[in-house]
Amino acid sequence: MASRLTVSVGQASDKGVKAVNQDFFGTRIPEDHLLESKGIAIALADGISSxxxxxIASAAAxxxxxxxxxxxSEAWSVKKSALQVLLASNSWLYAQSRQSQxxxxxxxxxxCTFSGLIVKSATAHLFHAGDxxxxxxxxxxxxxxxxxxxxxxxEDKSYLTRAMGMGQQLDLDYQSFALNSGDTFIFATDGIYEFVSHSFVTDTVKALSEDLNAAAQQILTTALDNGSDDNLTIQIVRIDQLPAASNEDIYQQLTELPFPPELNPRDEFDGYRIERKIHSSPRSHVYVASDNETGQKVILKTPSGELRENAAYLERFLMEEWIARRIDSAHVLKxxxxxxxxxxxxVVTEFIEGITLDQWMRDNPEPSLQAVREIIEQVARGLRAFHRLEMLHQDLKPDNIMIDSTGTVKIIDFGSTRVAGIMEIDTPIERLELLGTAQYAAPEYFLGHSGSVPSDVFSLAVITYQMLSGRLPYGxxxxxxxxxxxxxxxxxxxxxxxxEETPVPRWVDETLRKALELExxxxxxxxxxxxxxxxxPNKTFLSQKKPPLIERNPVQFWQGISLVLAIAVILLLYRDLTS
Known part of the structure; x- marks a missing residue:
């Protein structure tokens, strides 16, 4: 049997003399195939006393x-995957500070500071910011x-020059190096390393090699006894066994995952059985498939072979999978x-038994206001899940919204989503190949500007307006x-x-007007x-007077003006003729 990557871990943490422990640490050792494809992750963060x-920042990081x-994506390198995650976390932390007191x-x-290590195969990848x-x-x-x-x-005064959440941009140290069996790593905050000697640490780890938790606790206790005045956290990670690199592993490391072949119904593909194709475009192909092991029905999305040389397209395709995995909402595709x-x-996602909102709108051309509210409220909950993670959807439209057999509404497409701190996708306009799609995009995109949360609100309001009227607010x-x-x-x-006979109250119309402002x-x-x-009902809208005719009906307004002018001309001509 081929050897597997195995490690031993010891950990200890204490608030020390402080009231709160602002350190946070963790290790994740996957038990499935991710151990080979992604490796083992270890991380430590130290909060700042000011x-x-x-x-909260340490725990979040x-x-x-x-x-x-x-x-x-398992097609991404360790460096790329970890940097994407850390950049996104940094942007989230920075945004929390900017939105707070x-x-x-x-x-x-x-x-907070951050020190992380990914151990994959026989290589270690280190990521670091802070002290x-x-x-x-x-x-x-x-x-x-x-x-x-x-x-x-x-000697007594200093400040951090780099840390998670300190700035909009994150400057991380990165290095990778080969591993050997027996290599031992020590993760420590300043409450540890400033109060114990190097020799004491190495002697303790050697003496308690069979119980690294005991070694970590003894080092922490000694630092506390030596007068540590800060939180104390230490992790000890020893590489016990490295996997044997097979020819297949080496080949996988040197090449990218290949594009899938063209798939047809009843084809067996990577443990799935293709049932039918439900969508095909120059960008991707989407199939209904079933898992041969579990029988679960799923949606399987493959990239277009015509774009295999388009690096930007591949980035976006793989980003979709990561975005879907990050979000936990009943109203977002899982x-x-x-x-x-x-x-x-x-990419494999859940199969939704239902219809798109576009189809629902065709089936319900005159929905009640309450029915529209119930759907839009659920879409808004899905959007909230994006926005809480500092992500913008950027391509909300009826085709990207599904309603399942229970009435649950889900956002199903993330191809244009922008993640704060990661500028893989600046604008969705390049993907809006059909005029009908572009009608839902916020106007700032057409001026070349970046989107914001109000940009997604605009798209949501366009859909609401269309559901209630059957038209688009700006044609x-x-x-x-x-x-x-x-x-x-x-x-x-x-x-x-x-x-004029519409049952939509005027205050709802004013709500839509505000949501659909061009600025x-x-x-x-x-x-x-x-x-x-x-x-x-918003009191501001209830107290508003009836909008002037030029806003309610510009055509009727100018027709009236033209009529008045025509009458004035006739009167002037009549006066000239009779004088």
Whole structure:
């Protein structure tokens, strides 16, 4: 039997003399094929004493790293996968500080150090920012592998120069190196390494090699006895066995996963049986398939072979899988865990028995306001899951929304999603190949601007307007406007103008008007605000007077003006003739 990667781990942590332990640590050792394809992850984060919320940052950084790393595509390298996750976590932490009372002083916000190690096959990959440390035991000495990102003003005064959440951009140290069986790594915060000697650490680990938890606890206790004035955390990780690299493993490391062959009904593919193709485009192919082991029905999405040389397209395709795995919402499509190591590039997600919102709208051309609210509220919950993780959907439209047999609404496509801190996809416009798709995009995209949460709110409001009226708020014109001047000529068409008999209250119309403002800062700033006002009369809208005729019916207004002018001309001519 081929050898497997195995490690021994010892850990200890204590708040010490502090009131709260702001350190956080963790190790994840997968038991399935991910052990081979992704490896073992170890992480340590240290909060900063100037912050009262730094322990939240430490926990988020470590948990995010250990969870999200295993959600990334198995076709990605270790470096790429880990960096994507850490950049996204950094942006989330930075955003929390910017949105809190600590925005004027980031040293009091959601900031922490981070030191992580991925052990895959016979290679270690190290990621680091801050002054927590990773050492490697070399004989009887400790070799410090990380650099302290701390600037000393004086012997007693210093400050961190790099940390998670400190800035919008994250500057991480990265290095990789070969491993040997028996290599031992020490992760430690300053509450440990400043209060015990290197020789004591190596002697303790050697003496208690059969119980690394006991070794970690003894080192921590000694640091505390020696006057440690900070939180104390230590992890000891020993490489017990390295996997034997087969020819297949070496080949996999040197090449990317191949594109799938063309698939047809009844084909056997990577442990799945293809049932039918449900969508095909120049960008991807989507099939209904069943898992041969479990019988579970799934959706299998494969990339288009025509784009195998398009690196940007492949990035987006693989990002979809990671995004789906990060989000946990009943209103967002869920990925299906594959317990087998994939041999091709593809994505597997849950099968939804239902119809798209586009089909629902055709089946229900005159829905009740309550039916529309129930659907839009569920879509908004799905959007909230994106926004909470600092992600923008950017391509919300009826074709990307499913309604299952129980009435649950789910967002099903993430091909244009932008993750804060990762600029793989700046704008969805390049993907909007059909004019009909572009009608749901926020106007700022057509000016070349980046999107924001109000951009997704705009798309949600377009769908709401279309469900209630059967039309688009700006017709087909918005996709043709590529300058601010052209957009300024656009006019929102109130639903009441389309049909005076409509049962939609005027305050709902005003809610839509606000959500569909052409300038992002004038819109609702999150989907929850919009959905609330869609169901609860906003006092501001109730107190508004009836809009002037030029806003309610511009054509009728100018027809009236023309009639008045015509009458005036006739009167002037008559006066001239009779004078």
């Amino acid at each position: 912050s009262d919320v730094s322990q 470590v948990r995010g790293f250990l969870d999200d790393y295993y959600c990334t 600590y925005r004027s002083d980031m040293n009091r916000g959601y900031v 927590s440390r990773i050492y490697r035991i070399q004989g009887n000495t400790l070799e410090q592998l990380t650099t302290d990102h701390r600037y000393y003003i004086s 990925p299906v865990k594959n317990n087998r190591r994939p041999n091709f590039l593809y 087909l014109d918005i996709a043709r406007t590529h300058t601010a001047k052209a957009q300024n000529r656009l006019r929102y068409t109130p639903i009441h103008h389309l049909d 992002p800062h004038k819109r609702y700033q999150d989907a929850d605000e919009f959905v609330f006002d869609l169901s609860h």
